[in-house]
Amino acid sequence: MKNISKLLIVFLVPVVLLLPRIDAIFSATMPRKALAEPFLLLTAGWALSRLSLSRHISAFAPSAVVAATLLFLFWMIPRSIDLTQIYLGTNVLYVLSFFATGFLLSRYLPLLPGVARTAFALYFSSMLVALGLLYSSQSTLLCSAFTLEDQHAFGWMLVALGLAAYLLVLASVTTWLVPPAGSR
């Protein structure tokens, strides 16, 4: 019963984000639409994977991680973000995609071998930095739904997030590789 109510709350996140009033708040600026909203949905997807009881198949772990990465990349394309502001259907797909991405990454990434997980995390954080640099350095508007100031702010936030993630991964790899004091 407790789990069911938690599940309901998790499923409520994408539904609430699609409500016109809430969507208007998130659609007001690019950092909100393309950073805060995906973050909320990824977190909701992660929460769903912790709550769901269905069995996972480890053979499909690489496919799930690849699919999640491609979904994330697709929604970082300026034209894709633009269309979420015009068509409700595209916005629904946007919300569901990030929700699914959070679920897939949380459920299947831990099933990959440590080296693959590290490589993926380094690649993903580098991708965030690269995308951030692209958005922050362009002097022309890439997403017609937002302003140039928004675009630059979004870009720098992505760079900061990517660098933080990169450093975190490096720190955890270092901890993992360096043997504890006293051991040979």
Place this chain on the structure above:
Amino acid sequence: MTPTKRVIGLLVCLLAAASGAGLVYAWTLGLSAFTSYSYALNKAGPLPRAAPDISFVDQFGNERRLASLRGRHVLVHVFYGTCLTVCPIVIEELREVYSDLPTAQRRKLMILSISVDSVSDTTERLLDLWREEGAFEGWIMAQPADTSIDRVTKEFGIWVFPKADGTINHSADLFLIDPSGRIVRVFPAQANNDRLGRELEKYL
């Protein structure tokens, strides 16, 4: 994990990667159009291509067709009068380039500025703007006459996005039409004035 499951997993992974890459490839017209602006432009077709024969109402209230301007080069772009960002820069750039052209070359070129704001940019406002920008005989400031701006934007390859706050984000490219009615060149927005002038002189 059994070898069969491993092979199936690998195949599904390859399939997911291939379909994802294919989707992104198709979505961006072969990795050539990542923004709505470049998508609209590339979707309209490669250059040179025939310019659409659009109808428009000029700053004097006369309904005209683009085909009636054949015989001269025409530089077409869209704008809106209440814009505070790119449009004033483009209009100023055009005024400078046009006024710097030698008289003989200026006679060979017309500028057609089409408004994307059908509400605010009335004929009177367009006439005022035309006067402010030097009242050049070869500069037309117009509203689309038939149906809507949609045909103009679609066939030229211009992206227009009216925002909730009343501003309109749109492509600021300049389309050069030759005397036979073909779009032969697209100049990107906010190009350097001198460069635009030099490039235009090559065609005139």
